[in-house]
Amino acid sequence: MSLLENHVVLITGAGSGLGLGIARYCKAQGAVVIVTDISSEKIQQLASEFSDHDLALICDVTKIADLEYCQQQILQKYGRLDAVIGAQGIFDGNVAIKNMSAAHLDQLFDELFQVNVKGYLLTAYIFAEVLKANKGAMVFTTSTAAYAADGGGAVYTATKGAIRSLIQQLAFEFAPEIRVNGVAPAAIGNSQLKGPKALNLDHQKQSDIPKDAFLNLFQSISLLQELPDAEDYGALYAFLASKQNKVMTGQTIVADQGLLNRAVLTH
Ligand SMILES: NC(=O)c1ccc[n+]([C@@H]2O[C@H](COP(=O)([O-])OP(=O)(O)OC[C@H]3O[C@@H](n4cnc5c(N)ncnc54)[C@H](O)[C@@H]3O)[C@@H](O)[C@H]2O)c1
Numbered sequence: 001m002s003l004l005e006n007h008v009v010l011i012t013g014a015g016s017g018l019g020l021g022i023a024r025y026c027k028a029q030g031a032v033v034i035v036t037d038i039s040s041e042k043i044q045q046l047a048s049e050f051s052d053h054d055l056a057l058i059c060d061v062t063k064i065a066d067l068e069y070c071q072q073q074i075l076q077k078y079g080r081l082d083a084v085i086g087a088q089g090i091f092d093g094n095v096a097i098k099n100m101s102a103a104h105l106d107q108l109f110d111e112l113f114q115v116n117v118k119g120y121l122l123t124a125y126i127f128a129e130v131l132k133a134n135k136g137a138m139v140f141t142t143s144t145a146a147y148a149a150d151g152g153g154a155v156y157t158a159t160k161g162a163i164r165s166l167i168q169q170l171a172f173e174f175a176p177e178i179r180v181n182g183v184a185p186a187a188i189g190n191s192q193l194k195g196p197k198a199l200n201l202d203h204q205k206q207s208d209i210p211k212d213a214f215l216n217l218f219q220s221i222s223l224l225q226e227l228p229d230a231e232d233y234g235a236l237y238a239f240l241a242s243k244q245n246k247v248m249t250g251q252t253i254v255a256d257q258g259l260l261n262r263a264v265l266t267h
Contacts (some may be wrong), residue, residue, distance in 0.1 A: 002030035003242050008078045010070070012061050012123055015042030017143065017191035018230045022085055025234025026056065026241065031082075034074055036061075038088070061088055061119035067126040074130075081130045083241035086120045086140040090202075092156040093195040100199065107198035108155050116159035117166070124180075132177040139240040140167055144256045145188040149151050151186075160184075164252055171250030181240045182252035186259045187218055189227040195197025223258025234248040 009026050013039030014021040014163025023035045027050075035050050036059035037043050043056050050056045057073060059066045073082055092112055097105055120140050131138065145151030146160040164182060171180035219225050234251055239245055254260065 003244060004029040004031035007031045007082040007242060008034070008074070008080055009083045009241055010036065010061065010074065010081060010087060010127070011085045011087060012036050012119070013038075013141075014088065015039045017045065017087075017193060018185065018188050018233060019085070019087030020046070021188075021232075022075025022087060022234050022237045023050070023188070025236050026085075029082055029235075029238050029242075031238075031241075032078065034070070036070055054235065057262055059186050061086075061123050062114045064122060064126065067122055071126055080134050080135055081127060081136060082243070083139065084123060084127050084131065085237055086123055086138070088115060088119055089141065089159075089193065090115050091193050092153040092196050093199050093201045093204075094153050094156075095156050095199060104198055105155075108196050111196045111198050112155045112159050113162070114158070117162045118187075120166060124174075128178065128181040130175060132174070135243070136178055136180075137241050137245065138170065138174075138178060138180045139237050140180070140182045142167070142184045143184050144184055144254065144260060146184055146252075147254065148260055157216055167252055168250045175249060179245060179249040181245075181248055181250070183233060183236050183240070184252050184254045184256065185228075185233055185257035186222070187214075187227055188233070189229045191230065203264055218257075218259075221254070221259060221262070221264075223261060226257070228255075228257065 004026050011019050011023045011029045014023045014035035027033050032053050034055040036057045038060040040058050045058045056245050057070055059070045142163040143160040144172050145157045146164040159179040195204050
Protein backbone atom coordinates (compact mmCIF):
# COMPACT_ATOMS: atom_id res chain seq x y z
CA MET A 1 0.00 0.00 0.00
CA SER A 2 1.30 3.50 -0.87
CA LEU A 3 2.12 5.90 1.94
CA LEU A 4 -0.79 8.26 1.23
CA GLU A 5 -3.44 5.92 -0.13
CA ASN A 6 -6.89 7.08 1.08
CA HIS A 7 -5.47 10.41 2.21
CA VAL A 8 -6.93 13.77 1.18
CA VAL A 9 -4.14 16.35 1.41
CA LEU A 10 -4.34 20.13 1.07
CA ILE A 11 -1.19 22.01 0.07
CA THR A 12 -1.04 25.81 0.43
CA GLY A 13 1.42 27.80 -1.70
CA ALA A 14 1.52 24.90 -4.15
CA GLY A 15 1.77 26.99 -7.32
CA SER A 16 5.52 26.50 -7.73
CA GLY A 17 8.71 25.41 -6.02
CA LEU A 18 8.48 23.41 -2.82
CA GLY A 19 4.66 23.17 -2.60
CA LEU A 20 4.31 21.97 -6.17
CA GLY A 21 7.07 19.39 -5.71
CA ILE A 22 5.36 18.13 -2.54
CA ALA A 23 1.96 18.00 -4.28
CA ARG A 24 3.39 15.89 -7.10
CA TYR A 25 5.08 13.57 -4.62
CA CYS A 26 1.93 13.16 -2.51
CA LYS A 27 -0.14 12.41 -5.62
CA ALA A 28 2.41 9.79 -6.70
CA GLN A 29 2.04 8.27 -3.21
CA GLY A 30 -1.68 7.77 -3.75
CA ALA A 31 -3.13 10.93 -2.17
CA VAL A 32 -5.93 13.02 -3.54
CA VAL A 33 -4.42 16.51 -3.48
CA ILE A 34 -5.89 19.98 -3.30
CA VAL A 35 -3.33 22.44 -4.65
CA THR A 36 -3.91 26.07 -3.68
CA ASP A 37 -2.03 29.29 -4.30
CA ILE A 38 -2.57 33.04 -4.29
CA SER A 39 -1.50 33.20 -7.95
CA SER A 40 -4.40 32.60 -10.33
CA GLU A 41 -1.92 32.22 -13.20
CA LYS A 42 -0.12 29.36 -11.47
CA ILE A 43 -3.40 27.67 -10.51
CA GLN A 44 -4.64 27.92 -14.10
CA GLN A 45 -1.44 26.28 -15.33
CA LEU A 46 -1.90 23.44 -12.85
CA ALA A 47 -5.60 22.88 -13.47
CA SER A 48 -5.12 20.10 -16.02
CA GLU A 49 -2.39 18.32 -14.02
CA PHE A 50 -4.61 18.29 -10.90
CA SER A 51 -8.02 17.60 -12.40
CA ASP A 52 -10.20 14.47 -12.08
CA HIS A 53 -9.92 13.43 -8.43
CA ASP A 54 -7.83 16.44 -7.36
CA LEU A 55 -8.66 20.12 -7.01
CA ALA A 56 -6.76 23.31 -7.90
CA LEU A 57 -8.04 26.41 -6.09
CA ILE A 58 -6.99 30.02 -5.74
CA CYS A 59 -6.48 30.74 -2.04
CA ASP A 60 -4.70 33.61 -0.32
CA VAL A 61 -3.83 32.18 3.09
CA THR A 62 -3.92 35.62 4.68
CA LYS A 63 -7.67 35.85 3.94
CA ILE A 64 -10.13 34.02 6.18
CA ALA A 65 -12.81 34.09 3.45
CA ASP A 66 -10.44 32.34 0.97
CA LEU A 67 -9.57 29.65 3.51
CA GLU A 68 -13.23 29.10 4.38
CA TYR A 69 -14.14 28.83 0.69
CA CYS A 70 -11.38 26.28 0.25
CA GLN A 71 -12.63 24.26 3.20
CA GLN A 72 -16.17 24.35 1.86
CA GLN A 73 -15.02 23.07 -1.56
CA ILE A 74 -13.03 20.28 0.07
CA LEU A 75 -15.87 19.13 2.29
CA GLN A 76 -18.32 19.29 -0.60
CA LYS A 77 -16.10 17.16 -2.84
CA TYR A 78 -14.47 14.74 -0.38
CA GLY A 79 -16.27 15.14 2.96
CA ARG A 80 -12.97 14.87 4.81
CA LEU A 81 -9.37 16.07 5.06
CA ASP A 82 -6.35 14.11 6.33
CA ALA A 83 -3.53 16.64 6.16
CA VAL A 84 -2.68 20.27 5.53
CA ILE A 85 0.79 21.00 4.22
CA GLY A 86 1.80 24.67 4.33
CA ALA A 87 4.43 25.74 1.80
CA GLN A 88 3.72 29.39 1.01
CA GLY A 89 6.27 32.07 1.70
CA ILE A 90 8.00 35.23 0.55
CA PHE A 91 11.59 36.32 1.09
CA ASP A 92 12.96 39.64 2.37
CA GLY A 93 15.65 40.01 -0.29
CA ASN A 94 18.35 39.35 2.31
CA VAL A 95 18.69 43.11 2.79
CA ALA A 96 20.36 44.18 6.05
CA ILE A 97 18.11 46.46 8.09
CA LYS A 98 20.81 49.15 8.21
CA ASN A 99 20.35 49.45 4.44
CA MET A 100 16.66 50.37 4.53
CA SER A 101 14.59 53.22 5.88
CA ALA A 102 12.50 52.81 9.04
CA ALA A 103 9.35 53.15 6.92
CA HIS A 104 10.49 50.31 4.62
CA LEU A 105 11.32 48.12 7.61
CA ASP A 106 7.87 48.79 9.04
CA GLN A 107 6.16 47.73 5.76
CA LEU A 108 8.48 44.77 5.27
CA PHE A 109 7.67 43.39 8.71
CA ASP A 110 3.91 43.53 8.14
CA GLU A 111 4.13 42.05 4.65
CA LEU A 112 6.32 39.09 5.58
CA PHE A 113 4.59 38.26 8.85
CA GLN A 114 1.23 38.29 7.07
CA VAL A 115 2.21 35.56 4.62
CA ASN A 116 4.93 33.65 6.46
CA VAL A 117 3.32 33.53 9.91
CA LYS A 118 -0.30 34.67 9.94
CA GLY A 119 -0.98 32.59 6.83
CA TYR A 120 0.05 29.41 8.69
CA LEU A 121 -1.81 30.38 11.86
CA LEU A 122 -5.08 31.11 10.05
CA THR A 123 -4.77 27.94 8.00
CA ALA A 124 -4.29 25.93 11.19
CA TYR A 125 -7.27 27.65 12.80
CA ILE A 126 -9.66 27.14 9.89
CA PHE A 127 -8.79 23.49 9.22
CA ALA A 128 -8.34 22.27 12.80
CA GLU A 129 -11.90 21.02 13.25
CA VAL A 130 -12.03 19.04 10.04
CA LEU A 131 -8.58 17.53 10.66
CA LYS A 132 -9.50 16.69 14.23
CA ALA A 133 -12.48 14.67 13.03
CA ASN A 134 -10.07 12.48 11.12
CA LYS A 135 -6.98 12.36 13.37
CA GLY A 136 -5.11 14.38 10.77
CA ALA A 137 -1.80 16.16 10.44
CA MET A 138 -0.38 19.61 9.78
CA VAL A 139 3.06 20.01 8.24
CA PHE A 140 4.46 23.53 7.99
CA THR A 141 7.53 24.99 6.30
CA THR A 142 10.15 26.91 8.18
CA SER A 143 13.82 27.22 7.14
CA THR A 144 17.36 26.83 8.37
CA ALA A 145 17.04 30.60 8.86
CA ALA A 146 15.18 29.67 12.06
CA TYR A 147 18.35 28.00 13.39
CA ALA A 148 21.29 30.11 12.22
CA ALA A 149 22.03 33.62 11.01
CA ASP A 150 22.55 34.54 7.35
CA GLY A 151 19.72 32.46 5.92
CA GLY A 152 17.95 35.68 4.96
CA GLY A 153 17.53 39.14 6.41
CA ALA A 154 16.27 39.93 9.93
CA VAL A 155 12.58 39.91 9.03
CA TYR A 156 12.58 36.65 7.03
CA THR A 157 14.63 35.04 9.81
CA ALA A 158 12.16 36.24 12.44
CA THR A 159 9.20 34.83 10.48
CA LYS A 160 10.85 31.43 10.18
CA GLY A 161 11.68 31.39 13.89
CA ALA A 162 8.04 32.23 14.57
CA ILE A 163 6.78 29.29 12.49
CA ARG A 164 9.14 26.96 14.30
CA SER A 165 7.65 28.07 17.64
CA LEU A 166 4.12 28.00 16.27
CA ILE A 167 4.56 24.34 15.34
CA GLN A 168 5.41 23.54 18.96
CA GLN A 169 2.47 25.46 20.39
CA LEU A 170 -0.08 24.11 17.89
CA ALA A 171 1.09 20.54 18.51
CA PHE A 172 0.41 21.17 22.20
CA GLU A 173 -3.00 22.78 21.64
CA PHE A 174 -4.25 20.25 19.07
CA ALA A 175 -3.02 17.08 20.80
CA PRO A 176 -3.91 14.29 20.84
CA GLU A 177 -6.09 14.49 17.71
CA ILE A 178 -3.82 16.41 15.32
CA ARG A 179 -0.12 15.91 14.83
CA VAL A 180 1.72 19.15 13.95
CA ASN A 181 5.26 19.07 12.59
CA GLY A 182 7.54 21.10 10.37
CA VAL A 183 10.33 20.87 7.83
CA ALA A 184 13.23 23.35 7.66
CA PRO A 185 14.86 23.27 4.22
CA ALA A 186 18.13 25.04 3.50
CA ALA A 187 17.85 25.50 -0.25
CA ILE A 188 15.55 24.54 -3.10
CA GLY A 189 16.98 24.41 -6.62
CA ASN A 190 13.75 24.94 -8.58
CA SER A 191 12.19 27.56 -6.29
CA GLN A 192 10.49 30.71 -7.60
CA LEU A 193 10.66 32.46 -4.20
CA LYS A 194 9.76 36.13 -4.53
CA GLY A 195 10.80 39.20 -2.62
CA PRO A 196 8.62 41.77 -0.86
CA LYS A 197 6.63 44.64 -2.35
CA ALA A 198 7.93 46.79 0.51
CA LEU A 199 11.40 46.77 -1.07
CA ASN A 200 10.15 46.67 -4.64
CA LEU A 201 11.44 43.10 -5.02
CA ASP A 202 8.12 41.37 -5.62
CA HIS A 203 8.75 40.79 -9.32
CA GLN A 204 12.19 39.39 -8.75
CA LYS A 205 13.05 35.78 -8.11
CA GLN A 206 15.09 35.75 -4.91
CA SER A 207 16.32 32.36 -4.03
CA ASP A 208 19.18 31.94 -6.45
CA ILE A 209 20.66 35.39 -6.84
CA PRO A 210 23.46 35.30 -7.96
CA LYS A 211 22.85 31.71 -8.98
CA ASP A 212 26.38 30.52 -9.72
CA ALA A 213 27.88 32.18 -6.68
CA PHE A 214 25.16 30.73 -4.46
CA LEU A 215 25.59 27.24 -5.87
CA ASN A 216 29.35 27.35 -5.44
CA LEU A 217 29.10 28.65 -1.90
CA PHE A 218 26.41 26.17 -0.94
CA GLN A 219 28.33 23.23 -2.35
CA SER A 220 31.52 24.31 -0.63
CA ILE A 221 29.96 24.38 2.83
CA SER A 222 27.18 21.76 2.82
CA LEU A 223 28.03 18.10 3.39
CA LEU A 224 25.74 16.64 0.73
CA GLN A 225 27.08 18.60 -2.22
CA GLU A 226 23.88 18.55 -4.32
CA LEU A 227 21.37 21.38 -4.34
CA PRO A 228 18.03 19.56 -3.90
CA ASP A 229 14.93 20.28 -5.98
CA ALA A 230 11.52 20.66 -4.37
CA GLU A 231 10.56 17.06 -5.19
CA ASP A 232 13.49 15.83 -3.09
CA TYR A 233 11.70 17.10 0.03
CA GLY A 234 8.49 15.27 -0.89
CA ALA A 235 9.14 12.10 1.11
CA LEU A 236 9.66 13.99 4.37
CA TYR A 237 6.44 15.94 4.02
CA ALA A 238 4.49 12.89 2.84
CA PHE A 239 5.59 10.87 5.86
CA LEU A 240 4.70 13.62 8.34
CA ALA A 241 1.32 14.10 6.60
CA SER A 242 0.55 10.39 6.61
CA LYS A 243 -1.15 8.21 9.20
CA GLN A 244 2.16 6.30 9.27
CA ASN A 245 3.55 9.01 11.50
CA LYS A 246 2.54 7.79 14.92
CA VAL A 247 5.70 8.99 16.64
CA MET A 248 6.28 12.71 16.07
CA THR A 249 4.48 15.91 16.96
CA GLY A 250 5.75 19.41 17.74
CA GLN A 251 9.03 18.77 15.91
CA THR A 252 10.77 20.28 12.91
CA ILE A 253 13.00 18.18 10.68
CA VAL A 254 16.06 20.15 9.62
CA ALA A 255 16.57 19.12 6.00
CA ASP A 256 19.72 21.09 5.31
CA GLN A 257 22.07 18.76 3.41
CA GLY A 258 24.36 18.88 6.44
CA LEU A 259 24.81 22.64 6.23
CA LEU A 260 24.48 23.26 9.97
CA ASN A 261 26.51 20.23 10.95
CA ARG A 262 29.92 21.79 10.73
CA ALA A 263 32.18 24.52 11.96
CA VAL A 264 34.73 25.97 9.53
CA LEU A 265 38.23 24.80 10.46
CA THR A 266 38.80 22.54 7.46
CA HIS A 267 38.76 23.54 3.77
N1 LIG B 1 13.88 28.57 -1.79
C1 LIG B 1 14.60 28.20 -0.78
O1 LIG B 1 15.82 28.04 -0.92
C2 LIG B 1 13.97 27.97 0.57
C3 LIG B 1 14.78 27.56 1.65
C4 LIG B 1 14.18 27.32 2.89
C5 LIG B 1 12.82 27.51 3.04
N2 LIG B 1 12.06 27.92 1.98
C6 LIG B 1 10.63 28.09 2.19
O2 LIG B 1 9.94 27.18 1.37
C7 LIG B 1 8.61 27.69 1.12
C8 LIG B 1 8.32 27.59 -0.37
O3 LIG B 1 9.14 28.50 -1.05
P1 LIG B 1 9.71 28.24 -2.52
O4 LIG B 1 11.16 28.49 -2.43
O5 LIG B 1 9.21 26.97 -3.06
O6 LIG B 1 9.09 29.51 -3.30
P2 LIG B 1 7.95 29.61 -4.41
O7 LIG B 1 7.74 31.09 -4.62
O8 LIG B 1 8.31 28.81 -5.60
O9 LIG B 1 6.66 29.00 -3.71
C9 LIG B 1 5.91 29.72 -2.76
C10 LIG B 1 4.47 29.85 -3.25
O10 LIG B 1 3.72 30.54 -2.24
C11 LIG B 1 2.76 31.33 -2.92
N3 LIG B 1 2.24 32.38 -2.05
C12 LIG B 1 2.82 33.55 -1.71
N4 LIG B 1 2.00 34.26 -0.93
C13 LIG B 1 0.88 33.52 -0.75
C14 LIG B 1 -0.34 33.70 -0.06
N5 LIG B 1 -0.59 34.84 0.62
N6 LIG B 1 -1.27 32.73 -0.11
C15 LIG B 1 -1.05 31.58 -0.79
N7 LIG B 1 0.08 31.35 -1.50
C16 LIG B 1 1.02 32.31 -1.46
C17 LIG B 1 3.50 31.87 -4.13
O11 LIG B 1 2.60 32.34 -5.15
C18 LIG B 1 4.31 30.65 -4.55
O12 LIG B 1 3.63 29.88 -5.53
C19 LIG B 1 8.58 29.10 1.69
O13 LIG B 1 7.97 29.09 2.96
C20 LIG B 1 10.06 29.45 1.81
O14 LIG B 1 10.29 30.42 2.81
C21 LIG B 1 12.60 28.14 0.76
